[in-house]
Amino acid sequence: MPRLSVWLVRTALIYLASGFTFGALLLFHKGVPLSPALWQLLPMHIEFALIGWTVQLAMGVAFWILPRFAQRPIRGNETLAWLAYGLLNAGTLIVGLGQALGAPPTLLLAGRIFELLSVAAFATHAWPRVKPLGA
Amino acid sequence: MPTLTRWFIRTALIYFVAALLVGVALMTRLVIDLPPLAGALGPAYFHLLMVGWVLQLIIGVAYWMFPKFSTEQPRGYEWLGWTTYALLNAGLILRVISEPLNAVQPQPIIGWALATSAVLQWLAGMAFVANTWARVKEK
Numbered sequence: 271m272p273r274l275s276v277w278l279v280r281t282a283l284i285y286l287a288s289g290f291t292f293g294a295l296l297l298f299h300k301g302v303p304l305s306p307a308l309w310q311l312l313p314m315h316i317e318f319a320l321i322g323w324t325v326q327l328a329m330g331v332a333f334w335i336l337p338r339f340a341q342r343p344i345r346g347n348e349t350l351a352w353l354a355y356g357l358l359n360a361g362t363l364i365v366g367l368g369q370a371l372g373a374p375p376t377l378l379l380a381g382r383i384f385e386l387l388s389v390a391a392f393a394t395h396a397w398p399r400v401k402p403l404g405a
Numbered sequence: 406m407p408t409l410t411r412w413f414i415r416t417a418l419i420y421f422v423a424a425l426l427v428g429v430a431l432m433t434r435l436v437i438d439l440p441p442l443a444g445a446l447g448p449a450y451f452h453l454l455m456v457g458w459v460l461q462l463i464i465g466v467a468y469w470m471f472p473k474f475s476t477e478q479p480r481g482y483e484w485l486g487w488t489t490y491a492l493l494n495a496g497l498i499l500r501v502i503s504e505p506l507n508a509v510q511p512q513p514i515i516g517w518a519l520a521t522s523a524v525l526q527w528l529a530g531m532a533f534v535a536n537t538w539a540r541v542k543e544k
Contacts, residue, residue, distance in 0.1 A: 271472050271543060279541045283534050290530035294523040297500065301507060301519025319455070327463065 271334050274351055278330030281359060285322025289315055313369030321385060322362045329354065329392055336399040350395040357388035406469055409486045413465025416494060420457025424450060445508035449501045456526070457497055464489065464533055471540040485536040489529050496525030 271279075292315040299308045333351055338344040345351075364373075364381030406414075427450040434443045468486055473479040480486065499522035507515045 271541065273543055276541055276543055280538065283538060283541070286530060287534045290527055294527035294530075297504075297523035297526075298520040301503070301516035301521075301523070324455075324459065324463075 272345065274348065274355065275330045275334040278326055278333065278355055281355075282323050282326040282330060285318045285326065285362070289319035289323055293319065310370050314366040317362055317366035317369070321358070322366070325389075326358060326362075329358070332392075332396060336396060337401055337403060337405075338399070340404075346399055347395050350391045354388045354392035354395065357384045357391065361385035361388060407480060409480075409483065409490065410465045410469040412490060413461050413468065416490075417458050417461035417465060420453050420461065420497075424453035424458060427453060441509050442505050445505035449504055452497065453501060456493070461493065464493075467537055467540075471537065472542055472544065474540050481536045481540055485532050489532040489536065491529075492525045492532065493529035496522045496527075496529060499525065 292311040295304070295308055296311055296315060298304065329351075333345065336345075339346060361381045361384030364384065365378055367373075368378050368381060427446050430439070430443050431446055431450055433439060468480055474481040499518055503515050503518040503522060507519050
């Protein structure tokens with residue numbers, strides 16, 4: 271597994287553990303009330319589970335598994351993929367934590383734009399790798 | 406494909422169908438009158454899809470395809486994988502039963518069943534992360 275995939279997948283696992291923890295607290299609270307303030311965790315539960323875990327895992331596995339090139343760099347433009355990693359995590363943290371902490375809407379918008387730019391960078395990286403074997 | 410992966414993926418496929426059936430029930434109540442319980446199935450629908458289908462499929466495939474843990478234990482601790490399977494499914498089934506019931510007729514025993522489902526699923530998630538972490542490594 272290449273280094274960037276290790277970073278993407280391990281970061282995704284951290285988001286899974288965090289997202290599961292927030293979700294478990296919310297579900298426990300639904301059955302046995304603990305504190306109404308726990309509902310502030312809901313946006314982080316959703317953001318971490320969907321973007322931080324699911325999307326990031328898919329990117330990590332795609333970077334690892336998609337067809338490689340015959341000549342170096344065998345995985346194409348890795349800089350774009352590293353940029354995608356940075357932007358995705360900045361965006362996920364800003365949107366998840368920002369919603370929970372009541373951050374200003376412009377900051378939340380910036381977080382979503384980071385996520386968009388991340389996906390655009392990753393798609394640009396991956397596009398030429400979606401090819402027949404040996405091409 | 407390892408036995409545990411087959412269990413994860415086949416169970417995931419069952420949840421996939423179950424989730425879509427619940428989705429149909431949620432829409433049906435917009436057309437004909439159904440008991441109030443049907444209206445409380447929204448969270449169950451979403452989590453049957455995302456935990457029962459998507460997450461369980463990912464866990465099954467990751468257990469099968471991720472880099473080997475070691476020559477002796479290529480897939481890490483197999484007992485931890487089975488523990489993940491058992492906890493995740495026990496927790497999810499308990500949730501799908503107790504969450505709508507808790508919404509329409511809350512009772513302490515149903516509330517505790519829901520809280521127990523949260524603990525079971527959380528333990529499953531931690532067990533999966535613990536068994537997978539060391540397999541995510543450079544070649």
